[in-house]
Amino acid sequence: xxxxxxxxxxxxxxxxxxxxRSTAIPMRRHLLPFAFLAPALVIELGIIVYPLLQTFWMSxxxxxxxxxxxxPFIGLGNFVRAFSDPVFWTSAWNSVIWIVLVVGxxxxxxxxxxxxxxxxxxxxxxxxxxxxxxxxxxxxxTALMWTWMYDYDLGVIxxxxxxxxxxxxxxxxxxxxxxxxxxxxxALVWQGFPFFAVMILAGLQTVPGELIEAAEIDGANAFQRxxxxxxxxxxxxxxxxxxxRTIWVANSLDVILVMTGGGPGYTxxxxxxxxxxxxxxxxxxxxxxxxxxxMTALLLLVIYAYVRRAARxx
Amino acid sequence: MAVDRRSRVARILQxxxxxxxxxxxxxxxxxxxxLTSVKPDADITQYPLRYxxxxxxxxxxxxxxxxxxxxxxxxxxxxxxxxxxxxxxxxSVPAAYAFSRFRFAGRRVLMTQFLVINMFPIVLLIIPLxxxxxxxxxxxxxxxxxxxHSTFAIPFAIWMLTSYMNSIPKEIDDAAFVDGASRLQxxxxxxxxxxxxxxxxxxxxxxxxxxxxxxxxxxxxxDNVRTVTVALQHFIGEFTVQWGLLTAGGTLIAIPVTILFLxxxxxxxxxxxxxxxxx
Numbered sequence: 304x305x306x307x308x309x310x311x312x313x314x315x316x317x318x319x320x321x322x323x324r325s326t327a328i329p330m331r332r333h334l335l336p337f338a339f340l341a342p343a344l345v346i347e348l349g350i351i352v353y354p355l356l357q358t359f360w361m362s363x364x365x366x367x368x369x370x371x372x373x374x375p376f377i378g379l380g381n382f383v384r385a386f387s388d389p390v391f392w393t394s395a396w397n398s399v400i401w402i403v404l405v406v407g408x409x410x411x412x413x414x415x416x417x418x419x420x421x422x423x424x425x426x427x428x429x430x431x432x433x434x435x436x437x438x439x440x441x442x443x444x445t446a447l448m449w450t451w452m453y454d455y456d457l458g459v460i461x462x463x464x465x466x467x468x469x470x471x472x473x474x475x476x477x478x479x480x481x482x483x484x485x486x487x488x489x490a491l492v493w494q495g496f497p498f499f500a501v502m503i504l505a506g507l508q509t510v511p512g513e514l515i516e517a518a519e520i521d522g523a524n525a526f527q528r529x530x531x532x533x534x535x536x537x538x539x540x541x542x543x544x545x546x547x548r549t550i551w552v553a554n555s556l557d558v559i560l561v562m563t564g565g566g567p568g569y570t571x572x573x574x575x576x577x578x579x580x581x582x583x584x585x586x587x588x589x590x591x592x593x594x595x596x597x598m599t600a601l602l603l604l605v606i607y608a609y610v611r612r613a614a615r616x617x
Numbered sequence: 618m619a620v621d622r623r624s625r626v627a628r629i630l631q632x633x634x635x636x637x638x639x640x641x642x643x644x645x646x647x648x649x650x651x652l653t654s655v656k657p658d659a660d661i662t663q664y665p666l667r668y669x670x671x672x673x674x675x676x677x678x679x680x681x682x683x684x685x686x687x688x689x690x691x692x693x694x695x696x697x698x699x700x701x702x703x704x705x706x707x708x709s710v711p712a713a714y715a716f717s718r719f720r721f722a723g724r725r726v727l728m729t730q731f732l733v734i735n736m737f738p739i740v741l742l743i744i745p746l747x748x749x750x751x752x753x754x755x756x757x758x759x760x761x762x763x764x765x766h767s768t769f770a771i772p773f774a775i776w777m778l779t780s781y782m783n784s785i786p787k788e789i790d791d792a793a794f795v796d797g798a799s800r801l802q803x804x805x806x807x808x809x810x811x812x813x814x815x816x817x818x819x820x821x822x823x824x825x826x827x828x829x830x831x832x833x834x835x836x837x838x839x840d841n842v843r844t845v846t847v848a849l850q851h852f853i854g855e856f857t858v859q860w861g862l863l864t865a866g867g868t869l870i871a872i873p874v875t876i877l878f879l880x881x882x883x884x885x886x887x888x889x890x891x892x893x894x895x896x
Contacts (some may be wrong), residue, residue, distance in 0.1 A: 327886045333721065334717075335715075335719065335722070336718075336721045336872040337721075339711040339712060339714050339715035339719075340711070340712050340715045340716075340727065342707070342708040342711060342712070342728075343708040343711070343712040343775060344712075345692070346704075346708055346767060346771060347731075347734075348763050349764075349772065349779070350746065350765075350767060351734055351742065351767050351768055351821070353741070353749070354742055354745035354746050354749055355737075355741065356743035357739055357748065357749065358742075358744060359744045360665070361694050361744070361745065361748075368751075369750070374660070382664060387726075391781075410839050412639070415635070415639070416636070418638040419632055419639070420636065421626070421637035424628060424632055424636075430636055431641055432843065432879055433640050433643060433644055434639065434640060434643050435878065435879070435882050436643060436644055436645075436647060436875060436878075437643055437644075438878075439645075439825065439874050439875050439879070439882075440647070440832055440871050440875070440878075440879030441828070441829035441830075441831065441846050441871070441874070442829065442846075443829075443831050443846040443849050443850055443870075444650075444846075444849070444867045444870060444871050445646075445700060445852060447650070447849065447863060447864075447867050448650045448831075448867065449646065450853070451648065451650065451653065451843075451860055451864065452646060452864070453650075454860075455862070456664065457661065457662065457666065459666060462665060462666040466665075483679045486887065493642070493643070495648065496643075500881070501800055503640040515752060517787060532709070550736050553738070553792055554698055554737075554738040554739055554740075556739075556740070556832070557831045557832055560832075561850055561853070575738050575739070575740045578738075578740045578744070579740050579743070579832070582740075582743075582747070583836065588744055588748060591740070592744055592745070594740075595738055595740045595741040596741070596742060597630050598740070599737055599738055599741055602736075602738070602895065605735045606733060606737075609736065610733055612653050613732055614725065614728070614729045614732065615731070617724075617725050617728055
């Protein structure tokens with residue numbers, strides 16, 4: 304459907320341009336869009352493309368920052384090293400848990416929020432505005448707030464739980480191997496669920512009320528209306544949101560970095576965090592570059608699926 | 618709609634109470650941070666916890682601004698964020714014009730690649746950018762951090778502005794052409810004024826993202842141009858138990874972006890679905 308429209312638009316463009324600028328040299332007209340794109344492309348070459356090529360170069364060398372002149376070519380050595388590195392496998396496994404749980408809970412909570420915000424009640428406007436606040440805040444603040452709430456002695460979470468009689472003694476949430484990953488995941492769910500809420504709500508508003516009403520008249524109960532009518536109508540929005548969010552959550556490391564730094568031990572290491580720490584603390588840029596590339600390769604399928612959807616309209 | 622037939626009680630139980638719980642979850646941590654920041658130290662360290670402050674004090678804010686580098690860090694963040702906005706808009710407006718108003722070979726590919734690079738893991742860029750800035754002697758300069766933030770600001774702004782530009786009918790350009798305006802005059806006198814709401818939204822979103830950004834700022838800055846997010850992280854290490862100071866700093870960083878974000882959030886939805894908005 305989009306094709307003929309595009310063609311007619313192109314035809315019209317050509318006609319109009321020809322009519323108005325019949326004196327212009329055709330060659331110049333071909334180059335004109337690139338002249339407008341030039342500043343963006345030049346900067347992109349400098350700060351994105353060149354650094355990316357540099358990453359490939361580094362990943363093939365034993366490049367350690369404090370001895371830059373002694374970086375021997377080691378072929379795929381860094382990649383081989385990663386696959387035999389137990390910390391890499393721990394990080395990879397944590398990344399999988401991390402992505403599935405964070406995206407899953409963000410989605411469920413976001414969906415529930417969107418369904419509720421799509422009902423009418425008198426303070427809906429205020430509720431919509433307030434619910435996006437976690438999304439607006441910097442990751443450092445998110446990490447700070449939750450670290451403060453998880454505090455062993457003075458944290459509000461231990462206090463509430465012990466007042467309710469759910470725990471006998473305070474829990475060191477961010478220092479115990481069995482609670483830390485879960486604690487960080489909760490902070491990330493908090494940070495990201497408004498994104499799903501806003502996006503799904505936008506989708507819900509396109510579902511015609513008559514459709515739902517018709518299902519109700521036909522005897523569908525609330526659960527059936529949700530699973531048989533509402534969710535299928537917004538499947539596209541949900542798919543886009545899930546793909547996009549999977550990419551971001553997979554890439555995100557700032558909240559973990561500030562809250563735990565990956566600890567205790569390696570319990571909250573994820574692949575991007577491991578790559579970052581290899582570069583930032585041990586200065587092993589070659590190995591870090593290889594880790595970042597492995598990470599990107601694993602994500603490429605998701606990125607491809609997403610970009611194909613987003614670029615459909617072009 | 619079906620909802621309206623429910624009784625008032627049913628609506629309170631099925632809608633208003635659940636959404637109230639979600640809102641409490643969403644803003645509880647924020648309110649708790651703000652509340653902590655105005656409590657006297659004695660209240661903060663009292664056990665069992667004292668929820669409501671015995672007195673409201675701005676002592677922590679005073680200490681933070683008078684005795685630490687925080688005021689300078691706020692200024693640094695402001696300069697970096699404004700720089701990122703200016704660079705982002707300056708190169709993205711012409712690029713969006715090209716994508717929206719021309720049909721040329723390579724258009725699809727070029728536009729798609731701006732989306733793809735926005736999806737790449739941030740570590741993939743941070744690692745080589747650090748080496749690059751170090752070699753150029755640009756570590757710990759405004760230029761370096763603004764360049765780092767441009768890596769996400771430019772692709773985002775191009776996608777946002779192209780979609781805004783597409784919503785302005787091309788007939789308007791044509792009319793200006795017919796009236797004898799040159800291409801640049803058309804852009805400056807006709808398109809830009811119509812694009813203002815889109816420019817404002819894009820600018821605010823770049824500002825918020827740059828202000829909030831932590832990893833590039835941490836990697837590329839040192840003592841000279843440290844931004845607020847990096848400074849706060851340093852304070853977490855330095856003043857471990859001084860939660861009054863930390864929460865005051867957090868509140869100061871959070872308030873401006875909360876306000877800006879609330880202003881633009883409704884208009885962000887279209888940018889979201891096109892995938893340009895990063896969280």
